[in-house]
Amino acid sequence: MTESTDAQSWWQRPSQWIDPFRRASSPPPQTLLAFFRWNLDGAWPILGIAALFSICAGVVEVMAALILGQVVDAALEAEAGSVFTDQSGVLIGALLFFVLARPAIMGISTFFQSIVVQPNVLNLVLSRLHRHTIGQAVTFFDNDFAGRISQKEMQTSRALTDVVIEMIHTVLFAVASVVGAIFLLGTVDWRIAAGLLIWMVVYGLFIRSFMPRIRTRSKARAAARAMVTGQVVDTVTNIKTVKLFAHADHEDRAALGAMSEYRNRALEFGRVSVTFRFWLMTLAGLLPVLLVGGALLYWSRGLVSAGDITATGAVSLRLAQMTGWVSFTLMALYSNLGEVEDGMRTLSPRHTLTDAPDAGELAVEDGRVTLDNLTFRYGREGGGIDGISLDVAPGEKLGIVGASGAGKSTLVALLLRLYDAEDGRILIDGQDIGKVTQESLRRKIGMVTQETAMFNRSALDNIRYGRPDATFDEVVEAAKKAESHEFIEDMEDHKGRRGYEAHLGERGVKLSGGQRQRIALARAILKDAPILVLDEATSALDSEVEASIQDALHRVMEGKTVLAIAHRLSTISDMDRIVVLDEGRIAEEGTHSSLLAKGGLYARYWDRQSGGFEAREAAE
Numbered sequence: 001m002t003e004s005t006d007a008q009s010w011w012q013r014p015s016q017w018i019d020p021f022r023r024a025s026s027p028p029p030q031t032l033l034a035f036f037r038w039n040l041d042g043a044w045p046i047l048g049i050a051a052l053f054s055i056c057a058g059v060v061e062v063m064a065a066l067i068l069g070q071v072v073d074a075a076l077e078a079e080a081g082s083v084f085t086d087q088s089g090v091l092i093g094a095l096l097f098f099v100l101a102r103p104a105i106m107g108i109s110t111f112f113q114s115i116v117v118q119p120n121v122l123n124l125v126l127s128r129l130h131r132h133t134i135g136q137a138v139t140f141f142d143n144d145f146a147g148r149i150s151q152k153e154m155q156t157s158r159a160l161t162d163v164v165i166e167m168i169h170t171v172l173f174a175v176a177s178v179v180g181a182i183f184l185l186g187t188v189d190w191r192i193a194a195g196l197l198i199w200m201v202v203y204g205l206f207i208r209s210f211m212p213r214i215r216t217r218s219k220a221r222a223a224a225r226a227m228v229t230g231q232v233v234d235t236v237t238n239i240k241t242v243k244l245f246a247h248a249d250h251e252d253r254a255a256l257g258a259m260s261e262y263r264n265r266a267l268e269f270g271r272v273s274v275t276f277r278f279w280l281m282t283l284a285g286l287l288p289v290l291l292v293g294g295a296l297l298y299w300s301r302g303l304v305s306a307g308d309i310t311a312t313g314a315v316s317l318r319l320a321q322m323t324g325w326v327s328f329t330l331m332a333l334y335s336n337l338g339e340v341e342d343g344m345r346t347l348s349p350r351h352t353l354t355d356a357p358d359a360g361e362l363a364v365e366d367g368r369v370t371l372d373n374l375t376f377r378y379g380r381e382g383g384g385i386d387g388i389s390l391d392v393a394p395g396e397k398l399g400i401v402g403a404s405g406a407g408k409s410t411l412v413a414l415l416l417r418l419y420d421a422e423d424g425r426i427l428i429d430g431q432d433i434g435k436v437t438q439e440s441l442r443r444k445i446g447m448v449t450q451e452t453a454m455f456n457r458s459a460l461d462n463i464r465y466g467r468p469d470a471t472f473d474e475v476v477e478a479a480k481k482a483e484s485h486e487f488i489e490d491m492e493d494h495k496g497r498r499g500y501e502a503h504l505g506e507r508g509v510k511l512s513g514g515q516r517q518r519i520a521l522a523r524a525i526l527k528d529a530p531i532l533v534l535d536e537a538t539s540a541l542d543s544e545v546e547a548s549i550q551d552a553l554h555r556v557m558e559g560k561t562v563l564a565i566a567h568r569l570s571t572i573s574d575m576d577r578i579v580v581l582d583e584g585r586i587a588e589e590g591t592h593s594s595l596l597a598k599g600g601l602y603a604r605y606w607d608r609q610s611g612g613f614e615a616r617e618a619a620e
Contacts, residue, residue, distance in 0.1 A: 113169045387423075401572070402587075449535045467528070531563075
């Protein structure tokens with residue numbers, strides 16, 4: 001047991017040399033080199049060590065050819081029967097090099113690549129990009145595909161990691177090998193070394209001419225691929241709507257359109273790739289012809305030894321093979337650079353909704369909510385609210401009603417600071433919500449929305465989302481108060497998980513609308529925030545179920561400041577006060593009975609919902 005633990009810790013310690021979840025100290029920059037530095041901040045010392053071992057591995061590769069040549073020369077100098085005794089020093093040195101030194105250096109270099117660098121850098125980059133992304137305002141996600149954003153996170157982190165790995169373990173290895181080869185061939189004959197140098201210049205110009213085209217086409221291909229993902233995820237996410245409207249063909253055409261665009265970009269990339277590889281192999285084939293031919297020429301003139309020919313041949317063949325490997329790696333590297341650039345444009349925009357530099361924690365003792373001349377518009381012609389002033393007393397139960405587009409949900413979104421008001425301010429217990437942290441604000445507000453949000457996790461996890469440190473018994477108690485315990489106990493998912501461990505499916509698709517809202521209510525009950533927002537909280541429940549949880553709902557509201565939005569007016573008729581919104585302004589406010597007596601908008605809404613339509617039909 002001890003040996004196993006020691007072995008495990010021996011592997012684990014190096015794997016922790018780079019902290020894979022270290023937070024970034026600033027927002028991501030929007031230029032490529034700075035974006036790389038931002039993502040890799042904190043990993044540079046270890047990357048430098050990994051680079052050093054890669055350079056050593058490249059030098060060792062050249063030394064192998066040199067030692068092989070020395071062995072050949074030593075063998076030719078000795079008598080056939082006494083080679084092992086006369087040249088024992090050379091042979092033992094070669095043996096130690098090939099059996100011990102070379103495997104050790106190569107192994108350490110590979111160890112850094114596979115254990116120390118690759119797993120940690122990937123997670124370091126992905127965690128930083130993900131943290132920055134989820135910190136964006138809701139408008140960022142409203143304006144894009146969810147699938148495309150998630151694809152960009154994974155694609156960019158993978159591509160950036162591949163660039164780092166290939167730069168260290170291929171490019172630096174190759175550069176060290178080439179520089180070492182030039183020095184080695186210089187010891188054979190300076191003209192052979194000069195030939196290699198000229199070839200390298202031609203090779204460099206060849207790479208320089210092709211790589212920008214590969215990078216551009218890779219960027220276009222990455223963007224098209226992300227659009228395919230976004231389109232497919234959008235369809236799958238809304239699959240019930242697709243089926244209800246019988247629009248499978250329409251979605252198929254949309255997906256095929258995105259796929260066709262991706263195919264065209266892939267073909268453009270493929271054409272450049274084929275041309276590049278053809279000329280690359282031609283150029284690589286010239287290298288051994290040039291170097292070995294030169295060595296043979298100088299050997300025929302007595303200027304070089306047979307061992308020099310062996311070393312030159314080994315180096316030239318290795319470099320020719322490495323040329324193809326390195327070039328394909330460079331092609332992948334430039335492709336990855338294109339993908340990183342494309343992802344950087346999507347993921348690096350600055351946050352548009354940020355905490356003030358000196359923002360503190362919101363402290364709620366009473367729960368008074370004050371709207372002071374609040375104004376917000378969705379564009380020039382969009383809806384919103386206009387100059388609303390309202391004071392909600394501690395513990396007051398406020399109903400908010402109005403036609404669609406009157407500004408009810410906008411008011412709630414501003415209270416939660418999902419958007420910033422254009423003018424005016426919101427105060428909670430005298431504290432301007434724009435001057436406290438968003439996290440502390442939202443922790444003090446419980447909410448049950450019309451569109452209930454469920455994760456594809458267990459019922460336990462979904463309810464516990466209200467308070468992650470809650471015990472199982474506390475979760476069950478909240479579920480009972482929300483009238484959801486019984487149906488949860490009867491649930492079983494496709495993997496046989498039952499009760500509170502059963503998973504709810506993506507967005508809670510395995511539940512009815514009423515069941516989803518009761519779990520959302522249980523989540524809010526568990527959160528137990530001093531301010532409670534009910535946005536059509538019982539809209540998906542039938543009258544019988546709604547009546548069964550009204551007592552629970554009233555217990556939840558006890559001692560809290562409540563803002564309840566409702567279209568079904570019967571659900572808010574016993575609120576302390578009701579505010580009627582119309583075109584972004586407060587049109588009426590008062591108790592249920594006083595608003596009915598006034599005979600205004602609220603009275604008309606009530607009339608329509610309590611028999612007005614039936615009365616008119618009877619009169620006709």
